[in-house]
Amino acid sequence: MDVxxxxxxxxxxxxxxxxxxxxxxxLEDSQRRTEEEDGKKLSGDIPGPLQGSGQDMVSILQLVQNxxxxxxxxxxxxxxxxxxxxxxxxxxxxxxxxxxxxxxDKERLRKLTTRILSDTTLWLCRxxxxxxxxxxxxxxxxxGLAKICRLAIHSRYEDFVVDGFNVLYNKKPVIYLSAAAxxxxxxxxxxxxxxPFPCLSRVPCNTMFGSQHQMDVALLEKLIxxxxxxxxxxxxxxxxxxxxxxxxxxxxGRLKELCEQYGIWLHVEGVNLATLALGYVSSSVLAATKxxxxxxxxxxxxxxxxxxxxxxxxxxxxxxxxxxxxTSNKPADKLRALPLWLSLQYLGLDGIVERIKxxxxxxxRLQESxxxxxxxxxxxxxxxxxxxxxxxxxxxxxxxxxxxKAVPAPNxxxxxxxxxxxxxxxxxxxxxxxxxxxxPASGLTVMDLEAxxxxxxxxxxxxxxxxxxxxxxxxxxVACIEGKLPVMTxxxxxxxxFKQEVTRTAGLLHVDDPNWPGIGVVRYEHANDxxxxxxxxxxxxxIHAGLLKKLNELESDLTFKMGPEYKSMKSCIYIGMASxxxxxxxxxxxxxxxxxxxxxxxxxxxxxxxxxxxxxxEAQVQLQKANEERLLEEGVLRQIPVVGSVLxxxxxxxxxxxxxxxxxxxxxxxxxxxxxxxxxxxxGVTPPQTPTGTRTKLRLPGQKPFKKSLRGSDALxxxxxxxxxxxxxxxxxxxxxxxxxxLEANSPEPQPGAPAPQEAEQTGTFQNxxxxxxxDRPQVEEPENLR
Numbered sequence: 001m002d003v004x005x006x007x008x009x010x011x012x013x014x015x016x017x018x019x020x021x022x023x024x025x026x027l028e029d030s031q032r033r034t035e036e037e038d039g040k041k042l043s044g045d046i047p048g049p050l051q052g053s054g055q056d057m058v059s060i061l062q063l064v065q066n067x068x069x070x071x072x073x074x075x076x077x078x079x080x081x082x083x084x085x086x087x088x089x090x091x092x093x094x095x096x097x098x099x100x101x102x103x104x105d106k107e108r109l110r111k112l113t114t115r116i117l118s119d120t121t122l123w124l125c126r127x128x129x130x131x132x133x134x135x136x137x138x139x140x141x142x143x144g145l146a147k148i149c150r151l152a153i154h155s156r157y158e159d160f161v162v163d164g165f166n167v168l169y170n171k172k173p174v175i176y177l178s179a180a181a182x183x184x185x186x187x188x189x190x191x192x193x194x195x196p197f198p199c200l201s202r203v204p205c206n207t208m209f210g211s212q213h214q215m216d217v218a219l220l221e222k223l224i225x226x227x228x229x230x231x232x233x234x235x236x237x238x239x240x241x242x243x244x245x246x247x248x249x250x251x252x253g254r255l256k257e258l259c260e261q262y263g264i265w266l267h268v269e270g271v272n273l274a275t276l277a278l279g280y281v282s283s284s285v286l287a288a289t290k291x292x293x294x295x296x297x298x299x300x301x302x303x304x305x306x307x308x309x310x311x312x313x314x315x316x317x318x319x320x321x322x323x324x325x326x327t328s329n330k331p332a333d334k335l336r337a338l339p340l341w342l343s344l345q346y347l348g349l350d351g352i353v354e355r356i357k358x359x360x361x362x363x364x365r366l367q368e369s370x371x372x373x374x375x376x377x378x379x380x381x382x383x384x385x386x387x388x389x390x391x392x393x394x395x396x397x398x399x400x401x402x403x404x405k406a407v408p409a410p411n412x413x414x415x416x417x418x419x420x421x422x423x424x425x426x427x428x429x430x431x432x433x434x435x436x437x438x439x440p441a442s443g444l445t446v447m448d449l450e451a452x453x454x455x456x457x458x459x460x461x462x463x464x465x466x467x468x469x470x471x472x473x474x475x476x477x478v479a480c481i482e483g484k485l486p487v488m489t490x491x492x493x494x495x496x497x498f499k500q501e502v503t504r505t506a507g508l509l510h511v512d513d514p515n516w517p518g519i520g521v522v523r524y525e526h527a528n529d530x531x532x533x534x535x536x537x538x539x540x541x542x543i544h545a546g547l548l549k550k551l552n553e554l555e556s557d558l559t560f561k562m563g564p565e566y567k568s569m570k571s572c573i574y575i576g577m578a579s580x581x582x583x584x585x586x587x588x589x590x591x592x593x594x595x596x597x598x599x600x601x602x603x604x605x606x607x608x609x610x611x612x613x614x615x616x617x618e619a620q621v622q623l624q625k626a627n628e629e630r631l632l633e634e635g636v637l638r639q640i641p642v643v644g645s646v647l648x649x650x651x652x653x654x655x656x657x658x659x660x661x662x663x664x665x666x667x668x669x670x671x672x673x674x675x676x677x678x679x680x681x682x683x684g685v686t687p688p689q690t691p692t693g694t695r696t697k698l699r700l701p702g703q704k705p706f707k708k709s710l711r712g713s714d715a716l717x718x719x720x721x722x723x724x725x726x727x728x729x730x731x732x733x734x735x736x737x738x739x740x741x742x743l744e745a746n747s748p749e750p751q752p753g754a755p756a757p758q759e760a761e762q763t764g765t766f767q768n769x770x771x772x773x774x775x776d777r778p779q780v781e782e783p784e785n786l787r
Contacts, residue, residue: 370478426517435477
């Protein structure tokens with residue numbers, strides 16, 4: 001297979017292959033050749049005029065590389081394109097080769113395009129077991145279905161070419177879509193065909209028996225009969241061989257029988273059609289080979305970039321096929337198959353089957369591993385051949401059936417079940433995002449299902465060939481899931497306790513945010529908080545900003561962040577996930593006390609301006625009054641310039657330095673006489689103590705805040721645990737004794753029945769005399785003291 005460019009007779013083809021190889025090497029090189037100047041970097045993103053002299057190929061490719069990858073310092077390399085490999089180079093070569101082939105003369109071009117189209121159609125029909133079919137190649141995956149709908153309309157309405165939409169007015173066509181179909185597919189078909197939306201009929205999925213993502217065949221038959229009775233024409237049915245969400249396959253065999261009974265065109269699409277290339281195929285997917293048309297997407301399945309999708313169909317009238325737009329006489333339309341024609345020859349039949357088989361083995365490997373993991377529910381249709389694995393984290397509720405793990409207990413309130421579902425949805429969304437970052441080669445997708453909630457999907461058929469997913473990546477994915485489970489389980493268990501503790505605490509409001517995966521969300525209600533208003537609260541935002549700073553300074557294992565409330569613009573504190581046992585009561589008490597302290601401090605600062613202004617005015621009044629009193633004491637003669645000087649010389653006045661000082665702590669105006677007399681500034685009133693919690697928890701050395709006590713922990717050793725617990729008990733005993741002594745010392749009134757201090761002193765003296773016969777001097781001296 002290795003042929004050098006020197007052996008190619010056509011020099012243009014040889015030069016094209018050489019240029020493509022050099023261009024791809026330059027674009028895939030992640031390292032910069034040289035560091036450009038800052039001015040050149042800035043001007044590279046600014047559109048400018050076209051240069052008159054032109055540029056060489058290297059400069060143009062360098063510009064393309066800069067636009068593709070951007071600056072190295074802007075963002076990490078995760079946003080770069082993947083290495084597409086040599087098979088990707090072949091597919092890209094097909095586009096360049098198509099432009100060169102279009103320059104040939106008409107006869108050679110016709111022969112070459114016919115050969116390319118016929119070969120590609122034959123290979124695809126044999127690989128995917130669709131015998132005697134035709135192929136239509138298109139860029140948009142939905143475009144092939146739109147062409148098939150046109151073909152079905154022309155086949156069922158013979159006068160449509162002549163009378164147009166007047167024929168459809170008398171007998172409206174109906175297109176049946178599953179409720180699990182791709183979002184927006186029905187709207188796209190109506191826009192392309194010019195049909196009103198009532199021409200679409202959405203078929204519900206099973207509710208009682210079978211998969212909840214499969215089309216309900218019995219209900220479909222009832223809809224068809226009702227449409228026929230109303231004078232409508234059932235035209236086309238779109239079935240799924242692997243739904244877009246969870247990869248479930250409809251009962252295509254029964255749907256085919258129903259379509260044959262009522263003359264309806266059956267079209268099948270889905271990722272599970274790729275398994276038709278394998279040796280073992282499930283019966284439900286194998287029934288798709290009998291349908292009227294199917295859409296394949298070999299590009300993602302085989303990891304081929306810029307490869308068109310293919311719609312295989314069967315029809316006997318070439319004229320109707322041409323009118324529907326499924327075939328074209330233009331060579332450019334036939335050359336769409338050229339990249340796929342080159343890629344299929346490069347991979348070969350064994351390479352195609354091996355890639356699809358590898359993707360299915362990855363899904364089976366993940367499925368078998370997740371069966372052994374607790375708190376993980378797998379949503380698969382067929383455990384033996386499902387190429388798509390959808391899973392989610394769940395917490396078993398009390399009284400639930402261990403077999404049906406996701407079914408809640410019947411005695412539980414619906415509100416409780418709803419809260420548990422919202423909590424699990426937030427945790428599953430967090431789990432999916434974390435796994436996508438930890439194992440980027442897995443190609444995971446986070447999706448929200450109507451019945452199950454938020455789930456994580458692993459579809460290697462669509463991602464493995466492009467991302468190069470291996471078995472080791474699946475093992476790493478399972479290990480990451482097992483590592484995240486304790487965090488999610490612990491967080492979910494603490495949610496209800498946190499809500500109850502916040503509800504019992506004055507000044508705190510619990511906020512139900514279904515999108516937050518942490519322990520919970522809390523908001524502090526300050527004195528001026530308008531509970532009925534949903535607008536932004538500047539005072540509350542200032543308090544929560546200070547609270548967030550204080551909480552982050554504690555250096556605990558919990559993460560705190562501030563953001564707007566779920567249903568309003570008011571600020572809240574969001575508490576992250578917990579990986580270990582957390583003392584919720586201490587956490588809530590710390591939040592309440594810290595927020596109250598910040599509010600009091602902020603209120604003091606806000607009132608400081610007004611207090612100082614009033615103090616200055618009062619000081620001015622008092623100083624003016626003191627000046628008037630001084631004038632009265634000195635007399636009028638001392639105020640006359642000459643007489644006052646003579647009088648002051650004979651009888652000087654004792655100077656008195658009087659002023660006023662403002663005590664910010666007490667908020668009062670005081671005299672400065674004490675300062676000038678004793679040369680010491682009076683401190684005034686003692687400032688109030690900082691508010692603290694009702695109880696102060698003593699921690700062991702190295703224990704972080706909000707951790708539960710280590711009493712009764714089996715993880716500690718016998719010696720260390722006993723010694724640490726004894727130390728903790730001694731510290732608690734000493735602190736309680738000190739608090740008791742402080743309370744007794746600060747109590748101003750004696751308890752009723754207790755002796756007075758003097759009586760207690762005398763009583764204690766007599767007790768010392770009675771209990772101390774060993775010492776002679778106290779017995780002689782103490783009676784003298786009593787006199």
